Amino acid sequence: xxxxxxxxxxxxxxxxxxxxxxxxxxxxxxxxxxxxxxxxxxxxxxxxxxxxxxxxxxxxxxxxxxxxxxxxxxxxxxxxxxxxxxxxxxxxxxxxxxxxxxxxxxxxxxxxxxxxxxxxxxxxxxxxxxxxxxxxxxxxxxxxxxxxxxxxxxxxxxxxxxxxxxxxxxxxxxxxxxxxxxxxxxxxxxxxxxxxxxxxxxxxxxxxxxxxxxxxxxxxxxxxxxxxxxxxxxxxxxxxxxxxxxxxxxxxxxxxxxxxxxxxxxxxxxxxxxxxxxxxxxxxxxxxxxxxxxxxxxxxxxxxxxxxxx
Amino acid sequence: xxxxxxxxxxxxxxxxxxxxxxxxxxxxxxxxxxxxxxxxxxxxxxxxxxxxxxxxxxxxxxxxxxxxxxxxxxxxxxxxxxxxxxxxxxxxxxxxxxxxxxxxxxxxxxxxxxxxxxxxxxxxxxxxxxxxxxxxxxxxxxxxxxxxxxxxxxxxxxxxxxxxxxxxxxxxxxxxxxxxxxxxxx
Numbered sequence: 001x002x003x004x005x006x007x008x009x010x011x012x013x014x015x016x017x018x019x020x021x022x023x024x025x026x027x028x029x030x031x032x033x034x035x036x037x038x039x040x041x042x043x044x045x046x047x048x049x050x051x052x053x054x055x056x057x058x059x060x061x062x063x064x065x066x067x068x069x070x071x072x073x074x075x076x077x078x079x080x081x082x083x084x085x086x087x088x089x090x091x092x093x094x095x096x097x098x099x100x101x102x103x104x105x106x107x108x109x110x111x112x113x114x115x116x117x118x119x120x121x122x123x124x125x126x127x128x129x130x131x132x133x134x135x136x137x138x139x140x141x142x143x144x145x146x147x148x149x150x151x152x153x154x155x156x157x158x159x160x161x162x163x164x165x166x167x168x169x170x171x172x173x174x175x176x177x178x179x180x181x182x183x184x185x186x187x188x189x190x191x192x193x194x195x196x197x198x199x200x201x202x203x204x205x206x207x208x209x210x211x212x213x214x215x216x217x218x219x220x221x222x223x224x225x226x227x228x229x230x231x232x233x234x235x236x237x238x239x240x241x242x243x244x245x246x247x248x249x250x251x252x253x254x255x256x257x258x259x260x261x262x263x264x265x266x267x268x269x270x271x272x273x274x275x276x277x278x279x280x281x282x283x284x285x286x287x288x289x290x291x292x293x294x295x296x297x298x299x300x301x302x303x304x305x306x307x308x309x310x
Numbered sequence: 311x312x313x314x315x316x317x318x319x320x321x322x323x324x325x326x327x328x329x330x331x332x333x334x335x336x337x338x339x340x341x342x343x344x345x346x347x348x349x350x351x352x353x354x355x356x357x358x359x360x361x362x363x364x365x366x367x368x369x370x371x372x373x374x375x376x377x378x379x380x381x382x383x384x385x386x387x388x389x390x391x392x393x394x395x396x397x398x399x400x401x402x403x404x405x406x407x408x409x410x411x412x413x414x415x416x417x418x419x420x421x422x423x424x425x426x427x428x429x430x431x432x433x434x435x436x437x438x439x440x441x442x443x444x445x446x447x448x449x450x451x452x453x454x455x456x457x458x459x460x461x462x463x464x465x466x467x468x469x470x471x472x473x474x475x476x477x478x479x480x481x482x483x484x485x486x487x488x489x490x491x492x493x494x495x496x
Contacts, residue, residue, distance in 0.1 A: 151409045198412060217409060236408060244399045244453050250408045263491060270493045278429055279422030281496050282458065286418025289454035289461075290410040292491045297484070 042093045043068035044100070049175045052105035056196050060103060063211050063218075068093060073272050078264040081256055083304060087268060092219075099222035101187035102174045104155060108190060113159055116171035116180050122164050122309055151195040152217050154224035156181060156188035157233040164232070169309060183308040184233045185225045189218070209280040212269040213287060219265045220291075223258040228307035234258055237296070244293065255299040262291040382434050385427065386441045389420050393445065394452045410454070417455040421462065425495060428466065435470045439463060446481055446489075457488035465495040 044064045048057045068089055075087040084091040156172075159181045163170045170181045172188065179186055195214060227234045231254065239251040252259045270276075270284045394413040428435055445451060445459035460481055467474045478486045 153408075198415075213415075220409075244396050246400075248408070267491075267493055270496075276496075277422070278426035278496070279419050281493075282422030282425055283415050283418035285458050285461065285492050285495075286414050286421070286454050287410055288492055289457040289488050290414045290452075292488045293453045293457070293484075297487075 039065055040068040040089075042090045044093050044097045046100065047102045047175045047177070049102065049104040049108060051108040052103055052191065056105060056191065056193075057103075059196055059214075060191065063214050066208075066211050067215050070269075070272050073268045075264050075268045078268060081260060081264055092265075096219065096222055099185060099187050099225035100189050100218060102156075102179070102189065104174055104188060104190050106150075106190075106193045108155070108174075110155075112174075113170045113172040113181075115168050117169040118167070120163070120167050120169050120309060122167065122307075150190070150192035151198070152192065152221050153190045154184075154188070154221045154233065155190040156186035157184045157224045159188075160184045160186070161233055161235075164309075180310070182310040183306055184227065185306045185308070187222075187225055189221050207280070208273055208275050209283050212266065212273065212284060216262045216266045216269065216287070216291075220258045220262045223261045223304075226304040226306050228303060228305055231302045232307055234302070234304075236294075239294065240296070251294045251296050253296055253299050254302040255295060256301050256304065257295070257299075259291045259294045263288055263295075266291070382427065382431075382437060386424065386438065389424055390441065390445065392420055393417050393455050395450050396452055397450075399452050411452075414452060414454050417452060418458065421455070421458055425462065432469065433471075435466050436472045436474070439467060439470060439474045442466065443476075443480075446485060449482075453485065453488065456485050457492065460485055460489040461492040462495055464489070 044067075046060070046064070048060070052060075070089045073087050073089055073092065078087045079085060079091075082092075082095050084095050156179075159170050159172055160183065163181060172179050172181060174188055179188065195217065198210065198213070224233045224235075234252075234254055234257045236249045236258070237251050237253050239245040239248050243251065245251065254260070266284055266288045270281060270288070273280065273284070276284070394411075394417040398413045399411045424438060424441070428438055442459045442463035446456050446463055448456065451459075464476050467476050481489075
């Protein structure tokens with residue numbers, strides 16, 4: 001028997017109000033059992049370290065919920081770039097979940113990493129020959145609260161690179177869990193305080209456009225969980241002379257690197273944003289242009305397969 | 311008798327001078343029968359434009375009132391002055407430079423106010439095209455903003471009731487390449 005609700009006809013026929021209320025309760029129970037109003041099944045579930053405040057955690061979770069509910073995401077180049085069959089939020093969620101698993105906050109203690117194993121042979125001839133990289137030092141320096149603000153960083157990747165440089169495997173503690181960093185795919189992302197305060201002048205951190213921005217940064221960091229050999233973690237390179245970010249480690253020689261991921265995801269978000277007004281759309285456009293400007297003219301496609309030492 | 315002629319001549323001459331002066335004054339103060347034509351060219355964004363020639367105005371057929379036109383031009387001028395430069399981008403505390411400077415977001419929002427005006431009043435499009443062109447050609451502005459401006463220029467030129475030619479050769483290749491990766495203006 002079909003459950004009917006809000007039918008004036010029922011009252012006219014003399015059914016009492018209790019019958020109608022019971023029917024309504026039944027509908028609510030059935031809908032709850034079917035999952036109406038709850039999070040989508042494919043919403044990415046992350047583990048959050050205590051260094052992330054409750055408010056920040058709430059923003060990340062709301063962003064992921066918002067993303068899981070997005071419909072009509074399309075991209076002509078995105079599936080090939082990310083190695084997925086389609087550009088739905090479902091496929092993208094699985095892609096993201098493989099690369100991002102933990103979020104730590106600005107106050108995360110970078111000294112929590114310990115040596116898990118020494119004298120490790122990383123098996124490629126670039127591992128121990130690299131000079132100490134300023135990029136890695138800067139990233140760790142960020143954690144020390146030095147003179148730089150940060151939006152997000154792939155901390156797991158930084159630790160993996162550090163281990164590779166030192167021929168060691170490190171272990172880090174996140175959310176009371178010891179994680180052996182034997183691959184850039186450990187997926188530990190640092191979210192700086194700054195990412196939770198950034199907004200356009202007439203907006204708030206909860207505007208759709210800012211959610212899209214934070215999500216694009218999360219996807220960007222996810223790409224740093226990929227790569228192998230000299231391209232492990234898809235590191236950025238120094239922006240050349242004359243570039244807006246000249247001298248910064250903020251450009252890509254990979255045409256399928258983190259900035260390209262940002263470009264593709266933001267383009268899809270731009271098209272999917274039903275609540276965006278012209279200003280929101282132009283903020284997204286400016287972001288896409290900024291990311292695109294960082295892909296250098298001679299950028300080439302690189303292997304995304306992640307390396308793993310154990 | 312001669313003195314009388316002399317006095318008469320002086321009086322006549324004085325009278326002529328007075329009549330001439332009065333007529334001249336009346337002519338200068340007389341309201342024009344037709345409205346005064348002001349130049350139809352928009353107020354050029356003057357602050358940061360580089361030495362390249364300014365694009366010609368295409369606004370002569372605009373049906374808007376003079377007041378509306380003036381207000382929109384003021385908006386364009388103010389927007390142009392506030393657009394972020396490369397120096398603004400470098401000056402932000404995100405010194406590692408891995409992610410966009412917030413001034414780029416703000417620049418996008420500023421361009422968004424112009425786009426919103428054009429969506430509300432498409433007759434303003436011809437006036438906005440020189441703004442976008444100047445923006446896209448100004449090498450002091452942030453690259454992301456220049457590329458965004460070029461994208462707007464191309465999109466709105468197609469919607470403009472008056473012809474406005476946009477040639478890729480007039481812009482740096484890098485700006486053209488980036489602009490081509492941007493979504494169509496909504």
